[in-house]
Amino acid sequence: MVENINEKFQKLNIPEDQINKYMNNAYLKVQDMLNTKIMPNVDKIVVNIGSGVFSGLKFLYNFLIGIVASIYVMANKEYLASRGKKIIYAVFKVKNANTILDGLSEMNRIFGQFINGKILDSLIIGMIMFIVSTILNLPYAVLISVIVGVTNVIPFFGPIIGAVPCFFIVLIADPIKSLVLLIVILVLQQFDGNILGPKIIGDTTGLSSFWVLTAVIVGGGLFGFFGMLLGVPVFACCYMYINRTCTAKLQEKNLAFKTSEYEKIRRIDEETGEPIYITEEEEDIRFKKKTPEQKLAERENKRKLKQKQHMLQYPSDLPDDEYVKSGTAHADDQSQDDDDSDDDPISIFDKFMHVMKSVASRADAEKLANNIVGSDAEPDKEADSKDDAEEVGNGQAKPESDKKISGNQDK
Secondary structure, three states: OHHHHHHHHHHHOOOHHHHHHHHHHHHHHHHHHHHHHHHHHHHHHHHHHHHHHHHHHHHHHHHHHHHHHHHHHHHOHHHHHHHHHHHHHHHOOHHHHHHHHHHHHHHHHHHHHHHHHHHHHHHHHHHHHHHHHHHOOOOOHHHHHHHHHHHOOOOOOHHHHHHHHHHHHHHHHOHHHHHHHHHHHHHHHHHHHHHHHHHHOOOOOOOOHHHHHHHHHHHHHHHHHHHHHHHHHHHHHHHHHHHHHHHHHHHHOOOOOOHHHHHOEEEEOOOOOOEEEOOHHHHHHHHOOOOHHHHHHHHHHHHHHHHHHHHHHOHHHOOHHHHHHHHHHHHHHHHHHHHHHOOOHHHHHHHHHHHHHHHHHHHHHHHHHHHHHHHHHHHHHHHHHHHHHHHHHOOOOOOHHHHHHHHHHHO
8 A cells, every 4th residue: 555655656756855744744733633632632532432322322222122112012903902992981981082082093094194105205206216316327326315215204394405415425426417416306306296295195184285384393393303204293183183172162152163164254243153254345355356346347248258159159049130230240240350360270160160050040940930830730721621521521512712712821
């Protein structure tokens, strides 16, 4: 090793005196640091190192004990669950015991679905990150994938926490590829938040984005990493308990218990107990909606549009004078539109379909009228034929002139 160092220094063509000068300066600085900073604080350094090693060993010990205990608990979970139910029903009333068991069942569902879904989601994100890093030939692909996958377990801030160390790790090896890494992480987290996460986890907690953010911040501030990890399901359980309690109290008072109903309630009358709702004007001002004049104009425009569509689709329903007016008005509109859309194939096809509909509607109207006239004439003809037959049977033939007159009447 020393020979290799000497060969490298010889290739650099640095004078030997200058090398000795640098070595002496480095030796003096190291000796000064040992005498002034390290030696007076040896006891503190030893204590800090010892406490760090002891904390690491203690964490490893607790981790192993937790794994062994969890194995025993999972092996005897049915027995422990039955014993727990027995104690709850023995201590509390039946109604309260059922409430407690329902709450525990809901907590089990929230924690189980959230943790299992988050672990599966993070595992998939880590695998995708490793594949993309390998394809793009990013340095330290395995390390980056592990960091991104582990920190993805934390909602909201997990991608940011994982992106920062990965960026600096790649920045040391290749500055240009560190920017590529940031783009890949950004795209991957958008895919996770909008597509993969909702598919795997879904709405297991029942919390809005605001409450999820609050749970992560409060949990991380109080309990660190594990608080950020478990803050969302714990807060979801508390939210579920408060919501059920409030709903039960409101039902006892015969009041509305849905949150959406209180958006339009100003207050509740103390005597009758009936809700007093916000007026439309106040609602428009509060939510910045349309004014009554705008709503009236919009309804009038919709009514005119529906009437015009009905006129175009069923022209036979109109009287003759209105049909002529609508036809002339439509012809004027068409003549105005022809200047702009003579060469448009879609407009030509629309005109053709409109003409065909009007022709078909007129033909149907004429056919219906002919059928009505024909149905009215057939009973008259049958009655005349019966009268002729009766007269012939009585020996009185009908004169030719009367037959001609009756024939003209039939016509």
